[in-house]
Amino acid sequence: MRTDTPIPSKHQGRLIHTLYGWYALTREQSDLGPFDTPEKASRALNGHIKVFKGLNSRLPGQPGRMHLHDAAQCSRTNCGLCVEARIVEQSLMVATS
Numbered sequence: 001m002r003t004d005t006p007i008p009s010k011h012q013g014r015l016i017h018t019l020y021g022w023y024a025l026t027r028e029q030s031d032l033g034p035f036d037t038p039e040k041a042s043r044a045l046n047g048h049i050k051v052f053k054g055l056n057s058r059l060p061g062q063p064g065r066m067h068l069h070d071a072a073q074c075s076r077t078n079c080g081l082c083v084e085a086r087i088v089e090q091s092l093m094v095a096t097s
């Protein structure tokens, strides 16, 4: 990973890497991405947090959806976790066929 643009540690748990690129997970309806580098995802997340600060007074901290994501139940419009789940699903199908 390149280190020219340091990624804030509070972003570490919110950036995920998929086959299609990097996603920044948000607490809003849509995740950000895909981006080709984690730095870009981090920068987008920074901008996003600035926009939503004060508008969104839900519990601070982690979005709380980092585990066992169910893509079939997900209603988000651009979801990094769904992308990841779909890739895992496809690679499992490839592995068993």
Ligand SMILES: [Zn+2]
Binding pocket: 069, 070, 071, 074, 075, 076, 079, 080, 081, 082
């Ligand atoms: Zn999802």
